[in-house]
Amino acid sequence: MGKFRLITKGLVKENPTFVLLLGMCPTLATTTSALNGMGMGLATMFVLVLSNMAISATAPYIPDKVRIPSYIVIIAAFVTVLQFIMQAYTPAMYETLGLFIPLIVVNCIVLGRAEAFANKNSVVDSACDGLGIGLGFTMSLTILGLVREILGSGSAFGFKFIEGDGILAFVLAPGAFLALAYLIVIFRKITKMN
Amino acid sequence: MVLSLGIICLVSSGILAVVYALTKKPIEAAAEKKTNDAIMQVLPAFDGQPERLSIEADGKVYEYYQVMKDGNVSGYAITAAATGFGGPVSLMVGVTSEGIVYNTSVLSQSETPGLGAKCTEPSFADQFKNLDPAVTRLAVKKDGGDIDAITASTITSRAYVNAVNNALAIFKAITEGGDPEVASGTSTASDQATETCPAETESASTEE
Amino acid sequence: MEYLIILVSAIFVNNILLAQFLGCCPFLGVSNKLSTAVGMSGAVCFVITLATLVTYLLQYYVLVPLHIEFMQTISFILVIAALVQMVEIILKKISPSLYQALGIFLPLITTNCAVLGIALIVVTKEFTFGEDPHMLNLVESVVYAFASSLGFGLAMILFAGLREQIALNKVPKPFKGIPIALVTASILAMAFMGFSGMVK
Numbered sequence: 001m002g003k004f005r006l007i008t009k010g011l012v013k014e015n016p017t018f019v020l021l022l023g024m025c026p027t028l029a030t031t032t033s034a035l036n037g038m039g040m041g042l043a044t045m046f047v048l049v050l051s052n053m054a055i056s057a058t059a060p061y062i063p064d065k066v067r068i069p070s071y072i073v074i075i076a077a078f079v080t081v082l083q084f085i086m087q088a089y090t091p092a093m094y095e096t097l098g099l100f101i102p103l104i105v106v107n108c109i110v111l112g113r114a115e116a117f118a119n120k121n122s123v124v125d126s127a128c129d130g131l132g133i134g135l136g137f138t139m140s141l142t143i144l145g146l147v148r149e150i151l152g153s154g155s156a157f158g159f160k161f162i163e164g165d166g167i168l169a170f171v172l173a174p175g176a177f178l179a180l181a182y183l184i185v186i187f188r189k190i191t192k193m194n
Numbered sequence: 195m196v197l198s199l200g201i202i203c204l205v206s207s208g209i210l211a212v213v214y215a216l217t218k219k220p221i222e223a224a225a226e227k228k229t230n231d232a233i234m235q236v237l238p239a240f241d242g243q244p245e246r247l248s249i250e251a252d253g254k255v256y257e258y259y260q261v262m263k264d265g266n267v268s269g270y271a272i273t274a275a276a277t278g279f280g281g282p283v284s285l286m287v288g289v290t291s292e293g294i295v296y297n298t299s300v301l302s303q304s305e306t307p308g309l310g311a312k313c314t315e316p317s318f319a320d321q322f323k324n325l326d327p328a329v330t331r332l333a334v335k336k337d338g339g340d341i342d343a344i345t346a347s348t349i350t351s352r353a354y355v356n357a358v359n360n361a362l363a364i365f366k367a368i369t370e371g372g373d374p375e376v377a378s379g380t381s382t383a384s385d386q387a388t389e390t391c392p393a394e395t396e397s398a399s400t401e402e
Numbered sequence: 403m404e405y406l407i408i409l410v411s412a413i414f415v416n417n418i419l420l421a422q423f424l425g426c427c428p429f430l431g432v433s434n435k436l437s438t439a440v441g442m443s444g445a446v447c448f449v450i451t452l453a454t455l456v457t458y459l460l461q462y463y464v465l466v467p468l469h470i471e472f473m474q475t476i477s478f479i480l481v482i483a484a485l486v487q488m489v490e491i492i493l494k495k496i497s498p499s500l501y502q503a504l505g506i507f508l509p510l511i512t513t514n515c516a517v518l519g520i521a522l523i524v525v526t527k528e529f530t531f532g533e534d535p536h537m538l539n540l541v542e543s544v545v546y547a548f549a550s551s552l553g554f555g556l557a558m559i560l561f562a563g564l565r566e567q568i569a570l571n572k573v574p575k576p577f578k579g580i581p582i583a584l585v586t587a588s589i590l591a592m593a594f595m596g597f598s599g600m601v602k
Contacts (some may be wrong), residue, residue, distance in 0.1 A: 025515045029423035032307045066199045076476035077206035081213045088220035102475045106515045171308035173421050173591040181584035185576045214472045282528050
């Protein structure tokens with residue numbers, strides 16, 4: 001598979017949110033606005049690319065029995081590195097995303113890619129795979145965040161274009177489930193047409 | 195087997211320790227910048243650096259920052275918190291030496307986005323600009339005060355007001371050296387359910 | 403009284419699944435059948451309470467005194483993984499029937515973000531529960547963790563019951579599977595919003 005295909009497959013064919021339905025907790029919780037969704041997506045992508053590379057490089061030396069704990073330790077290390085970097089350089093975003101930054105450790109996407117791809121492919125391929133899936137995740141979260149922000153607060157990427165309140169339910173929990181449900185349906189319809 | 199897991203743990207902790215050491219300074223700088231920005235925002239221009247002090251009242255220690263202008267103490271930036279809807283609402287309240295609330299800034303809050311989280315927006319927060327507690331009654335209108343509550347977010351609004359009141363109590367303690375009466379963190383919202391004000395269309399489900 | 407407030411607020415008002423979105427993967431993944439939902443909830447209840455107890459002690463008696471709080475995420479997840487493994491082995495030995503009921507869910511729990519989420523929340527977030535904002539003590543933490551996991555169980559079992567009924571009906575094709583489940587979850591979350599404001 002070419003490197004380009006590796007990167008683009010995460011956007012549509014193996015989109016982690018709309019097709020594989022992985023990593024639902026951050027997807028639902030952090031998408032109250034487009035920017036928050038994008039921040040969460042990029043943070044996950046950072047961990048995904050680095051952990052994929054590290055796991056791909058170390059996989060041949062790790063005994064099969066302690067495979068999963070080793071992966072978890074590697075992922076947790078990168079997540080903590082990410083926490084430090086965000087605290088230092090993007091403290092506002094770190095505070096908004098809060099608990100869901102350390103929870104990237106248990107995001108099924110990251111461990112899933114380690115197990116399904118990184119441990120049997122080369123470092124470069126694994127990096128591309130991480131980048132592709134990460135981009136797909138970022139895209140989905142940004143779209144979901146955008147939809148919820150437009151409906152919920154009448155703004156897009158922080159720019160308000162409708163005065164007054166939006167449909168508050170879309171910022172709150174019920175709207176998260178509902179918006180995601182309809183986006184999956186729309187995504188299914190569009191990809192079927194192609 | 196155990197060996198390789200051990201090595202991975204060791205290497206990971208090593209990397210973490212290094213990154214921790216590298217980012218420690220920027221993290222502290224970021225936190226300091228946040229506090230300083232908040233102080234600058236809530237107080238009129240001052241000379242030099244704010245001085246960090248603390249005062250003990252009710253057996254609790256409160257932190258505040260004292261700033262100087264032309265050799266005199268010109269104001270205090272006081273951190274105060276009260277219980278909101280989703281947790282504590284923590285504010286930096288700037289009080290000038292005359293006892294006037296110059297401005298407020300939200301340090302942290304976990305209120306519902308779109309409802310209580312609006313307390314950071316100017317439409318609500320600007321009510322606390324240049325506020326003289328002797329003139330303006332510091333309570334939401336529902337409780338007989340002069341502050342307009344955020345629509346459908348009375349509990350958050352009350353928390354904000356309570357936090358400002360707490361800051362003023364601490365200010366009193368600082369200037370008079372007496373024992374401040376810091377209101378309890380909980381807002382007195384017990385009578386809320388029985389209050390039905392037809393003018394305000396607040397549904398119970400979205401009430402904050 | 404305070405413990406009652408913690409219970410009500412964690413189970414109904416701030417339901418871990420429907421208000422905080424922790425543990426959505428098992429919520430959507432293993433809620434097809436009521437029986438599996440019950441099993442999963444039981445296992446989660448057990449692990450969350452135990453894990454919070456251990457990580458709380460770890461945080462305040464190891465990480466803080468040694469000034470290595472930066473190892474929090476990595477040590478918590480390791481403790482949880484080890485704990486789940488241990489629970490599995492012990493259950494197998496002392497209660498094979500319980501192991502049969504919960505066994506298959508245990509490996510899934512390590513990556514359930516509700517477990518790590520609650521463990522992190524109790525040591526990082528200030529709570530109020532009708533008093534001044536404060537960090538939770540050990541007993542409060544464990545009660546909060548237990549109550550949250552009960553909330554998880556409640557939402558999970560309600561949701562599985564609803565999904566079993568929906569499976570019997572005709573659903574438009576693009577909505578089959580997860581989308582209709584999400585719509586159901588949305589309505590359930592709306593119902594739980596009715597509890598908000600009950601406890602401050």
